[in-house]
Amino acid sequence: MEATSSELSAPESGLKSKIGRLFSRVPIIGWLFGALVAVILEQIVGMPLALALGLPKIPVLFGFVTVLKKPMLVPSTMLFVLLIYFLPIVIIARLSLEPANRLAEKLINFSMEGSVLIHLVLLYAILHIWAEVSDYRLLILKFTLIAIMVTVSLNVINGYMGEFSCSHPGFMALGAYTASVFTVSLFVNDSLFGQALLPSFLGPFLFPLGLILGGCVASLGALLVAIPSFKTRGDYLAIISLAFLFIVKSLIENLEFVGGPRGLSSQPDWANLPIVFAWTVACIWIINNFVRSTLGKALNAVRDEETAANAMTVNTRRTKMVAFMFAAFWAGVAGGLFAHVLRYVNPTTFGIQKLAEVLAMVYFGGLNSVYGSIVGAVSLSILGEALRPLELFKWIVIPLLLILVMIFRPTGLIAFKEFNVKKLIRPKQSPGKEV
Amino acid sequence: MSLLQVEKMTHYFGGLRAVHNYDIHIEPGQIRGLIGPNGAGKTTIFNLITGIHQPTEGVVSLEGKNLVGLQPYQIASAGLGRTFQNLLLWRHMSVLDHVIMAQYSRMTYGLVGAFFGTAKRKRQETEAEEKAYRLLELVGISGLANQNVLNLPYGDQRRVEMARALAMEPKILFLDEPTAGMNPEELLQMMEIIRQVHKEFGLAILLIEHRLKLVMELCEEIQTLVFGEVIAEGTPEEIQNNPKVIDAYLGKEAID
Numbered sequence A: 001m002e003a004t005s006s007e008l009s010a011p012e013s014g015l016k017s018k019i020g021r022l023f024s025r026v027p028i029i030g031w032l033f034g035a036l037v038a039v040i041l042e043q044i045v046g047m048p049l050a051l052a053l054g055l056p057k058i059p060v061l062f063g064f065v066t067v068l069k070k071p072m073l074v075p076s077t078m079l080f081v082l083l084i085y086f087l088p089i090v091i092i093a094r095l096s097l098e099p100a101n102r103l104a105e106k107l108i109n110f111s112m113e114g115s116v117l118i119h120l121v122l123l124y125a126i127l128h129i130w131a132e133v134s135d136y137r138l139l140i141l142k143f144t145l146i147a148i149m150v151t152v153s154l155n156v157i158n159g160y161m162g163e164f165s166c167s168h169p170g171f172m173a174l175g176a177y178t179a180s181v182f183t184v185s186l187f188v189n190d191s192l193f194g195q196a197l198l199p200s201f202l203g204p205f206l207f208p209l210g211l212i213l214g215g216c217v218a219s220l221g222a223l224l225v226a227i228p229s230f231k232t233r234g235d236y237l238a239i240i241s242l243a244f245l246f247i248v249k250s251l252i253e254n255l256e257f258v259g260g261p262r263g264l265s266s267q268p269d270w271a272n273l274p275i276v277f278a279w280t281v282a283c284i285w286i287i288n289n290f291v292r293s294t295l296g297k298a299l300n301a302v303r304d305e306e307t308a309a310n311a312m313t314v315n316t317r318r319t320k321m322v323a324f325m326f327a328a329f330w331a332g333v334a335g336g337l338f339a340h341v342l343r344y345v346n347p348t349t350f351g352i353q354k355l356a357e358v359l360a361m362v363y364f365g366g367l368n369s370v371y372g373s374i375v376g377a378v379s380l381s382i383l384g385e386a387l388r389p390l391e392l393f394k395w396i397v398i399p400l401l402l403i404l405v406m407i408f409r410p411t412g413l414i415a416f417k418e419f420n421v422k423k424l425i426r427p428k429q430s431p432g433k434e435v
Numbered sequence B: 001m002s003l004l005q006v007e008k009m010t011h012y013f014g015g016l017r018a019v020h021n022y023d024i025h026i027e028p029g030q031i032r033g034l035i036g037p038n039g040a041g042k043t044t045i046f047n048l049i050t051g052i053h054q055p056t057e058g059v060v061s062l063e064g065k066n067l068v069g070l071q072p073y074q075i076a077s078a079g080l081g082r083t084f085q086n087l088l089l090w091r092h093m094s095v096l097d098h099v100i101m102a103q104y105s106r107m108t109y110g111l112v113g114a115f116f117g118t119a120k121r122k123r124q125e126t127e128a129e130e131k132a133y134r135l136l137e138l139v140g141i142s143g144l145a146n147q148n149v150l151n152l153p154y155g156d157q158r159r160v161e162m163a164r165a166l167a168m169e170p171k172i173l174f175l176d177e178p179t180a181g182m183n184p185e186e187l188l189q190m191m192e193i194i195r196q197v198h199k200e201f202g203l204a205i206l207l208i209e210h211r212l213k214l215v216m217e218l219c220e221e222i223q224t225l226v227f228g229e230v231i232a233e234g235t236p237e238e239i240q241n242n243p244k245v246i247d248a249y250l251g252k253e254a255i256d
């Protein structure tokens, strides 16, 4: 087990440090160009190349899955990844160093917002083309984006506010069921809710409303947890929120009109990639705005020294309640998207196992860090998929990894780091000046 | 009417009477001192007035407005700023963020501004930052603005406490042993800062101090507290020559 996991990460980290040394002056946009070329290349020559290398099909997740399933194919898989991803990205990033920096500079000088938008469009294009290769990829990608939303929002409570909340899957469930009831009852002819009430062409326009509604119901649920938890000082939140998680689950199991334990299905297929991507971006943007404002930083003050925060005019109780409801809102929205990606929900989905997953992503990625949560959600989502062939042993490898992180970096990989988009997209050298 | 009025304030910690029938009236712009041996109840008096503990009995009002029963943040917003004897700083925050945070109650951009980064938010945050830099300049640590507070030496952490309290724009400032743990040079600097703050903002100040030199030089009037009760009150000269004070307090610590 140990051997396999180190085998998995070894080429990645070696690769990373090398890139770090050689390519520190490549701006983000250069990498994006490289990745774009790589995914387009895969579209065009991926299949023939895979066949030529003796692979049955294009490796779905950079070969991670193949490594465990069919170790014999490891060399060809690695060659594939090298030819399709590694070399093109590295070469293009390196070749476009000068023009990419000039472009990054121009874009930023032209307009900050415009530059961010262009970066996002590029990123979306890459993901879109990458996901076109198989439905499995598309599904993983959507779930990963949703995991990012859940993780970043949980970090607001467990990281930025420093409380320990266990109710996030419960909030997801509230959002998932609310949004599902909204769309299924209004737009679908269904055995539970009868005839559709509205013409279906309105659906995609009203879908965001359903998601927001789901978020609001989750927020209300959060209020129920917050009132008793934040009344007095002390660690009541962990227990109350855990109780809440179980209550929500058994509540849904006993609500026959949403299908009880059998679950609720036939959600319309509106959670396509652009929609999920847009919501994820909105979630990250708004949460990042919040935690960087003085209102949001008040959470840190409350966490680090509540007495001082209170004595410096911070309404500590309201600060905690608002943040808790805010985080729950995003869990609710993520839940709504989740239900419409899977097009089926049942209460079991939102139990302890989900909680363990999300907590792992938060603590692995790093506390008090939007950046860390993105990294945590993406890496553990991919790892979870990659280790799927191990079946039950997956639940030994992942906790083991977590324990290692906790030993060497107790607050997570990228803790207490500000996610500054401006810094991220700016040119890495001024044009014309080769260092 | 006085700026701050405290009458017959009493507090028990379980069976221990920490403060008994404490009275003080502070006028705008006054500097008052509170001395007394360790455990006399000085910090408890601050905690009672600032709402951290509720007085068992007594009246506290600021500009005629009752403070008893209010939350600490409400009392702070009403114009009562303070520092802490045992340095209550936020361990993961920068020096600059400390001084900005204390301007929390003047951030009126609300959640909409916080979520979407409105122009109003940018303006208020920028103003808060500029003000924070001015205050850090005043206490002499503007060069350390972006440091994490834990990286600062003890004396500088005390200055952060000072700048943070001033950022609230208080009407009256409570300083709880602001020079504890400082060397003689830092002590003189802190005295200078207190003088300057007093002059610049016309602040009323209530000062708890162990070092008599500081209190004697700065304060117009001094109270001596022993076992939660004021045993003597008067000008520095009167206090210095009061036999009760010498007996209870100065006798032991006059060397300081």
Ligand SMILES: Nc1ncnc2c1ncn2[C@@H]1O[C@H](COP(=O)(O)OP(=O)(O)O)[C@@H](O)[C@H]1O
Pocket: B013, B018, B036, B037, B038, B039, B040, B041, B042, B043, B044, B045
């Ligand atoms: N939170 C508390 N709970 C119980 N006893 C306390 C508390 N705070 C202070 N005391 C007690 O009250 C007395 C006065 O303490 P304090 O006000 O800190 O003294 P000073 O600041 O004058 O040194 C001491 O005997 C102390 O032990």
Ligand SMILES: [Mg+2]
Pocket: B042, B043, B044, B085
């Ligand atoms: Mg004290």
